[in-house]
Amino acid sequence: MKYQAKVAGKKQEWKEFEPEGLKDWSFEKRAGGWVIATRVAASDEASKVLYPVGARVRFHYQKIKNQFWAKVNGSDFFGEKVPITRAGAKDAESDFTAQFPGKVRKIMVKPDQAVEAGTPLLMIEAMKMEFAIKATSAGTVKAVLVTEGQVLTPGEKLLEFEVKA
Amino acid sequence: MKNTPVQKLMVANRSEIACRIFQGAYERGLKSVAIYAPGDEGARHVTMADEIAAVPSYLDVASIIEVAKKLGVTMIHPGYGFLSERPHFAKAVEEAGIIFLGPKAETMEQMGGKIAAKEIAEKIGVPTVPWAKLDFSKTSEAELKKAAETVGYPILIKAHAGGGGKGMRRVNRYEELKEQAEIAAREAMNSFGDGTLFFERLVQSPRHIEVQVLGDGEGGGIHLFERECSLQRRHQKVWEEAPAPHLNEETRKGLYQSALKLVAYTNYRSAGTIEFLVDQSGDYFFIEMNTRLQVEHPVTEAITGIDLVHEQIKLGLEKTKYILPEVKEPRGHALEVRVYAEDPAQEFIPCTGTVQNLIWPSGPGIRVDKGIEVGQVMGTSFDSMCAKIITHAPDRASSVKRMHFALKETVISGIGTNLDYLTTIAHHPKVIDGKVTTHLLDHEFLDYAPKPKDFDFQLLAAYESTGIQSAGVSPSNAAQSGTAKTADLWSSYSSLTGQGGVK
Numbered sequence: 103m104k105y106q107a108k109v110a111g112k113k114q115e116w117k118e119f120e121p122e123g124l125k126d127w128s129f130e131k132r133a134g135g136w137v138i139a140t141r142v143a144a145s146d147e148a149s150k151v152l153y154p155v156g157a158r159v160r161f162h163y164q165k166i167k168n169q170f171w172a173k174v175n176g177s178d179f180f181g182e183k184v185p186i187t188r189a190g191a192k193d194a195e196s197d198f199t200a201q202f203p204g205k206v207r208k209i210m211v212k213p214d215q216a217v218e219a220g221t222p223l224l225m226i227e228a229m230k231m232e233f234a235i236k237a238t239s240a241g242t243v244k245a246v247l248v249t250e251g252q253v254l255t256p257g258e259k260l261l262e263f264e265v266k267a
Numbered sequence: 268m269k270n271t272p273v274q275k276l277m278v279a280n281r282s283e284i285a286c287r288i289f290q291g292a293y294e295r296g297l298k299s300v301a302i303y304a305p306g307d308e309g310a311r312h313v314t315m316a317d318e319i320a321a322v323p324s325y326l327d328v329a330s331i332i333e334v335a336k337k338l339g340v341t342m343i344h345p346g347y348g349f350l351s352e353r354p355h356f357a358k359a360v361e362e363a364g365i366i367f368l369g370p371k372a373e374t375m376e377q378m379g380g381k382i383a384a385k386e387i388a389e390k391i392g393v394p395t396v397p398w399a400k401l402d403f404s405k406t407s408e409a410e411l412k413k414a415a416e417t418v419g420y421p422i423l424i425k426a427h428a429g430g431g432g433k434g435m436r437r438v439n440r441y442e443e444l445k446e447q448a449e450i451a452a453r454e455a456m457n458s459f460g461d462g463t464l465f466f467e468r469l470v471q472s473p474r475h476i477e478v479q480v481l482g483d484g485e486g487g488g489i490h491l492f493e494r495e496c497s498l499q500r501r502h503q504k505v506w507e508e509a510p511a512p513h514l515n516e517e518t519r520k521g522l523y524q525s526a527l528k529l530v531a532y533t534n535y536r537s538a539g540t541i542e543f544l545v546d547q548s549g550d551y552f553f554i555e556m557n558t559r560l561q562v563e564h565p566v567t568e569a570i571t572g573i574d575l576v577h578e579q580i581k582l583g584l585e586k587t588k589y590i591l592p593e594v595k596e597p598r599g600h601a602l603e604v605r606v607y608a609e610d611p612a613q614e615f616i617p618c619t620g621t622v623q624n625l626i627w628p629s630g631p632g633i634r635v636d637k638g639i640e641v642g643q644v645m646g647t648s649f650d651s652m653c654a655k656i657i658t659h660a661p662d663r664a665s666s667v668k669r670m671h672f673a674l675k676e677t678v679i680s681g682i683g684t685n686l687d688y689l690t691t692i693a694h695h696p697k698v699i700d701g702k703v704t705t706h707l708l709d710h711e712f713l714d715y716a717p718k719p720k721d722f723d724f725q726l727l728a729a730y731e732s733t734g735i736q737s738a739g740v741s742p743s744n745a746a747q748s749g750t751a752k753t754a755d756l757w758s759s760y761s762s763l764t765g766q767g768g769v770k
Contacts (some may be wrong), residue, residue, distance in 0.1 A: 129735055
């Protein structure tokens with residue numbers, strides 16, 4: 103099965119090693135949480151330059167269901183790892199759901215409105231602040247599923263959005 | 268010798284600042300009391316105090332005073348935010364016969380209103396920025412336009428009753444002004460119950476520099492040098508340092524003198540901060556006085572060697588006999604970053620969840636003030652700041668390197684944080700050079716995005732395929748037994764729940 107990672111609202115391919123590449127690394131999980139990966143073989147010539155046999159990489163990886171938090175090579179990222187299904191590939195970016203409790207302040211788009219990436223769609227109020235929900239890609243607003251003033255619970259769907267092909 | 272009664276210090280606050288004050292209380296031999304509001308039962312600060320008490324809210328003055336009296340509290344530290352700058356709270360504490368570890372209520376009244384504070388500053392010869400005040404709901408379009416023209420664009424709209432930067436907005440033209448003022452008035456009404464707005468000329472590409480002061484309440488006062496706090500996002504500070512880099516000596520001296528004038532005029536008591544904007548020519552303008560201990564106080568402590576909480580406690584106990592500490596030349600350079608549970612790549616929305624694992628940096632010159640622990644649930648009821656990482660080194664360049672190291676060593680999992688954003692900022696060429704302005708995070712550095720590499724995913728996927736992750740002992744999954752390898756390795760993780768077995 104193939105997976106994609108949704109980091110910062112944007113999906114990207116979750117690349118996995120070829121089967122023989124899997125044998126290139128050995129892993130040691132420390133009780134404190136760090137994992138030490140050591141390169142033990144080099145089936146892949148290209149990556150040998152950066153990570154010769156014997157190279158060590160320290161990382162931290164926590165996953166609960168499909169949510170993950172990673173720190174690799176000094177950078178931190180977190181998001182979702184989801185299987186790519188035929189229909190699912192596009193859904194990731196057209197999925198606008200409430201992430202935290204709040205209130206719909208303002209609806210800035212209408213059904214059937216075409217928007218560019220970055221266009222503010224809704225203003226949400228939470229923790230005494232207002233946040234804009236923006237289109238992550240160009241597309242068309244199919245339906246607005248909330249009304250101004252509506253109180254949101256996490257997971258509630260806000261919009262139906264079709265990503266521009 | 269006279270028997271001194273046992274002193275008991277309550278912190279009317281939460282999170283990292285409560286924990287930090289408990290350290291001070293312990294070191295001075297005081298008993299400590301924590302309060303917690305609903306939703307905060309599992310917070311770190313609750314574990315640190317000798318006694319704890321539930322209150323309906325951190326803003327509920329009557330309940331806090333009642334609990335304090337019941338437990339025999341002899342002094343209250345308000346921390347920052349919440350009731351820290353509310354004169355009626357300070358008054359209520361002192362009327363209950365409890366020592367308030369902060370300024371006098373009258374000083375808060377005097378300096379709390381941004382307008383009154385500016386008038387005082389003008390009167391005693393401290394430079395200020397052009398401004399106007401108005402009640403949006405009662406202002407006609409013509410009046411709005413006129414007020415804006417008097418102040419001059421670009422204009423900064425603030426809540427008159429506000430603080431901490433929330434709800435501040437910049438407008439460049441009249442067309443934006445009306446809409447933004449409306450939002451600001453609404454936010455101000457919701458947050459503070461007062462929709463009065465404050466317009467102020469925005470000084471272009473300024474630096475935000477503030478002076479830490481300490482007063483004995485009898486007219487005596489000292490400054491503890493300045494802090495550079497220009498790296499702000501939507502007026503929330505992200506990165507602070509002391510001393511301010513690339514600041515000419517004349518401006519520096521001017522800032523100290525102005526700060527001391529305000530301390531003397533107000534007979535300031537306890538720790539406080541005078542905030543200034545400094546433009547590129549070195550001219551400076553007073554913005555406001557924060558009558559409390561600041562979030563970023565550790566950088567001052569690092570370069571002066573003075574523990575501000577200890578001083579506040581000593582002053583509270585010794586009163587008129589209190590002697591201000593001797594200040595030496597600042598030593599080295601200190602930096603602080605604020606770790607927030609938020610997603611910097613998605614409009615900085617707050618992140619919720621259960622803290623799964625924490626690894627904090629340590630080593631020479633590294634201090635971590637933290638308000639979270641493993642298993643703690645981060646909700647949206649409270650501010651999303653969960654820790655501060657402070658580094659101190661003999662010079663700025665070394666301190667920046669030390670911060671790079673500290674961030675590299677820090678792990679927070681289970682909740683999303685701005686750690687990667689902080690790391691990226693810490694490596695920004697302008698930050699490395701100390702060429703910071705308040706413009707940087709809101710207008711120049713906007714293309715932040717986490718950039719996981721293909722290799723990172725490959726490594727994580729390879730690690731998953733070993734099955735070690737689910738079998739290993741991580742603090743929150745300790746009860747989880749080893750999961751056997753299955754054909755679809757992915758499915759073996761579905762047994763984990765969002766709570767990770769932690770309550």
